[in-house]
Amino acid sequence: MKNLLIATAVLLLSACAKTPDWDYDKSTNFSNYKTFAWMPSASLTKNVNNYQISPLMEKRVREAVNNELQRQNMQLVDVAQADVLINYHASVDTKIDVDTVNIGYGARWNYWGMGYNTQTTTREYEVGTLILDVVDRASNQLVWRGAKEGRLKKNQTPEQRTQIVNETVAKILSNFPPQPQQ
Incomplete structure (x- = not known):
């Protein structure tokens, strides 16, 4: 079990075109x-336990969430006055990419037969997942969850x-x- 929590973390997500995944309680009045x-x-x-999920990354994620929610006209307040509480998780998993390619056909001089070569290449890479949870403070129930994963890049500037x-x-x-479905 390598790197269990998500920082929603941020994802440290580096440029992945995957669409985020959402789930929510349809009975909740988000307005x-x-x-x-x-x-x-x-x-x-x-x-x-991943060097990319650090207190620096945590600060970046919090600031980004605060800015996005404030753009949606939500106000950051003390826990006791909040309508919803925000939680987040991050995880990093190792994935393997395998490519197999058939290369070349040929015959040898003074040799009967034909053949081809198969070349298999494997690459190991890390995928980060950032999960954001919205919890109704009054009921302490999860009402919305969003997540996104992406391939992590190393050697990036702050x-x-x-x-x-x-x-x-x-x-x-x-x-x-x-948004309500029409």
Whole structure:
């Protein structure tokens, strides 16, 4: 079990074109939510052993979430006054990409027969997942969850990491609050 928590983390997501995944409680009236706060126990770095999920990344994610929710006219307040509480998780998983290619046909001089070569290449890479949870403070029930995963890039500048976090959080929160189906 390598790197269990998500920092929603941010995702450290580096440029992946995957669409975010959302789920929400259809019985919830999201128009009632005007204020938010962070869950006191929210931590991006707890139980995650990946150098990219650090207190620096946690700060970037929090700032990005705060900015996105404030753009949606929600106000950051103390926990006791909040309509909803925000929680987040991050995880990093190792994936393997395998490509098999058939190369060349040929015959040898002074040799009967034909053949071809098969070449298989494997590459190991890391995928980060950032999950954002919205919890109704009064009922303490999860009402909305958004997640996005993407291939992690190494050797990025702090500016590049901040940009990726901002883009990832904006994509995750693009469906919050969810719009009623027509």
